[in-house]
Amino acid sequence: MAGVNLQLRHAYSIAQFVPTISSPSPSPQRARLGISPSRVLFCNLRATSAAAATLRTTRRSATVAASSVSSAVDSLVGDRDDVGRIPLLEVKDLRAVIVESRQEILKGVNLVVYEGEIHAVMGKNGSGKSTFSKVLVGHPDYEVTGGSIVFKGQNLLDMEPEERSLAGLFMSFQSPVEIPGVSNMDFLNMAFNARKRKLGQPELDPIQFYSHLVSKLEVVNMKTDFLNRNVNEGFSGGERKRNEILQLAVLGAELAILDEIDSGLDVDALQDVAKAVNGLLTPKNSVLMITHYQRLLDYIKPTLIHIMENGRIIKTGDNSLAKLLEKEGYKAISG
Numbered sequence: 463m464a465g466v467n468l469q470l471r472h473a474y475s476i477a478q479f480v481p482t483i484s485s486p487s488p489s490p491q492r493a494r495l496g497i498s499p500s501r502v503l504f505c506n507l508r509a510t511s512a513a514a515a516t517l518r519t520t521r522r523s524a525t526v527a528a529s530s531v532s533s534a535v536d537s538l539v540g541d542r543d544d545v546g547r548i549p550l551l552e553v554k555d556l557r558a559v560i561v562e563s564r565q566e567i568l569k570g571v572n573l574v575v576y577e578g579e580i581h582a583v584m585g586k587n588g589s590g591k592s593t594f595s596k597v598l599v600g601h602p603d604y605e606v607t608g609g610s611i612v613f614k615g616q617n618l619l620d621m622e623p624e625e626r627s628l629a630g631l632f633m634s635f636q637s638p639v640e641i642p643g644v645s646n647m648d649f650l651n652m653a654f655n656a657r658k659r660k661l662g663q664p665e666l667d668p669i670q671f672y673s674h675l676v677s678k679l680e681v682v683n684m685k686t687d688f689l690n691r692n693v694n695e696g697f698s699g700g701e702r703k704r705n706e707i708l709q710l711a712v713l714g715a716e717l718a719i720l721d722e723i724d725s726g727l728d729v730d731a732l733q734d735v736a737k738a739v740n741g742l743l744t745p746k747n748s749v750l751m752i753t754h755y756q757r758l759l760d761y762i763k764p765t766l767i768h769i770m771e772n773g774r775i776i777k778t779g780d781n782s783l784a785k786l787l788e789k790e791g792y793k794a795i796s797g
């Protein structure tokens with residue numbers, strides 16, 4: 463820990479926007495850094511968009527296929543509404559604008575994620591998927607202008623981004639940033655203990671934490687060398703993605719939002735990452751993943767797939783929806 467220094471400033475592209483939760487007795491480590499670890503989890507919100515698939519189809523066959531998917535979906539969604547099931551996340555008529563331009567991007571998003579479910583959000587480039595996920599975690603570039611988000615029964619919109627993270631919301635970003643001067647191990651230890659404090663559970667000292675960490679490294683198939691390297695510094699695209707999943711494995715989360723976790727991964731890395739995500743699932747936690755490709759859904763089987771278009775979810779279905787997309791393109795389901 464002694465090696466941790468204050469070169470953090472320029473690494474946290476968002477840190478300046480995210481207020482630290484006031485704490486009566488900040489840990490020495492936290493005070494020394496002047497920035498909280500969960501704050502760091504929001505440091506790369508300015509991620510760039512990845513390329514999407516270009517899909518072609520004929521309108522006629524697409525319409526037929528879409529209508530069969532659509533009717534299957536209504537019963538699918540209805541069936542989930544079982545009495546006694548606990549919604550983890552409830553999004554109702556969510557509207558959001560870009561703060562700077564006032565351009566409306568989210569135009570009434572509705573979504574309910576129950577405990578233990580995996581949801582995939584797909585959609586053309588620019589349809590609002592990343593904006594949706596960033597609004598969920600409280601990105602300051604966006605202002606919510608209508609609707610509601612309830613997470614574990616709490617109004618998420620009343621919470622600061624850091625509080626959302628500590629409450630159990632985790633987001634992996636399209637392009638995770640580097641954090642010079644902070645080793646992966648220190649970073650994870652700080653973030654882990656911050657969550658423990660929030661949960662009122664005992665923190666782990668560095669030795670205890672190391673044992674915890676090593677078991678998680680195996681889950682994502684990462685070498686211990688990565689622990690001493692600065693967060694994401696010099697990591698390849700695939701290594702960054704693995705590192706994001708390592709963070710998820712270490713920190714745990716009730717809802718993991720994975721934005722294009724499959725982009726830039728070779729087939730082995732994709733399988734490792736998918737295996738790790740599957741291994742983290744319990745009947746109590748859920749995953750919301752954004753993807754352009756069916757291939758991820760072959761490994762992480764979604765409960766439901768949502769198609770976003772022009773800032774709304776226009777269709778919800780099972781895996782057949784993704785297969786239809788892969789085969790016939792977005793023309794098959796556009797509203």
Ligand SMILES: Nc1ncnc2c1ncn2[C@@H]1O[C@H](COP(=O)(O)OP(=O)(O)OP(=O)(O)O)[C@@H](O)[C@H]1O
Nearest residue numbers: 511512514560567586587588589590591592593603
């Ligand atoms: N901070 C911002 N400033 C300007 N425009 C923005 C900003 N955030 C989002 N947009 C615009 O909002 C639209 C939706 O963007 P978003 O990144 O949510 O789409 P996406 O569905 O995730 O796309 P992709 O599949 O390409 O990643 C795009 O036209 C984008 O340019």
